[in-house]
Amino acid sequence: MKANILLNVEVVSQKNGRRHGLVKSLVVVDHVVKYLVINPGGIFSQAQFFKPENIVDVNYKRLVIENEKVIIKAKGKKVKTYLDEAFPLMDYPVVDKNEEAFGHVVNATIEEGTFAITEYEISRSFFDDIDHGFAIIPATDLVYKEQVLYYEKEMFDLGFKKQGTGIANKLLGVR
Template sequence: MKANILLNVEVVSKKNGRRHGLVKSLVVVNHVIRYLVINPGGVFSKAQFFKPENILDVNYKRLVIESEKVIIKAKGQKVKDYLDEAFPLMDYPVVDKNKESFGHVVNATIEEGTFAITEYEISRSFFDDIDHGFAIIPAEELTYKDQVLYYEKDMYDLGFKEQGTGIANKLLGVK
């Protein structure tokens, strides 16, 4: 499953049909999704998040959980306790072994059941994405440290999987 399926979908309780808000962020620790963060709306609302194991069903419009009892509501320092050593998945910066920034995370492939991330899709630049599509990097080649994902190779060593990527290739047949 792709990570973007879990974002910007409405969270609904199966038990009573209550709507809790939209999933705004995926929190990752050691290449595993630990929490989904809900934006319930409202200025003074507490942070709300839940573990991915509590997902009963998901599609592009809504995500169903058993009941609101699985939602963790916290504020301030409590949120930091839950999310220590974690990073939000999308738009996270990626640097190479020379500490050169070369892109950011735009999506990821998630194993169903374990919620482990097997590979990340990295956008390097608008024009490179048009020509080649996103770079796909296996999770084991990236390390989280100091609020950055480190790629253990040089940024020019990115391999492309056969995925029919690149807008120019898809739309115009350019190779």
């Protein structure tokens, strides 16, 4: 499953149909989705998140969880205890082994059941995405440290250039 399916969908309890808000972020630790963060709305609302194992069903419009008891509600400092060593998945910066920033995460492939990320889709630039598409990097080639994802090779490595075709190729047939 693609990570973007889990974002911006309404969270609903299966038991009573209560709506809890929209999923605003995926929290990842060691290439595994650990929590989905809910934006319940309101200025003074607490942080709310739940584990992906509690998902009963998901589609592009809504995500169904067992019941509202699986939602963790926490304030300020308590949130850090849950989310320590974690990073939000989308728009996360990626640098190569020479510490050259070359892109950011735009999507990921998640294994159903384990919620492990097998590969990341990286956007290098708007024009490169149009010409060549997103770069696809296996999760095993990326390491999280110091709030950055490090690619274990150089950004121009031949293995990195093998990627899907871009919008120009798909729509216009440009080669």
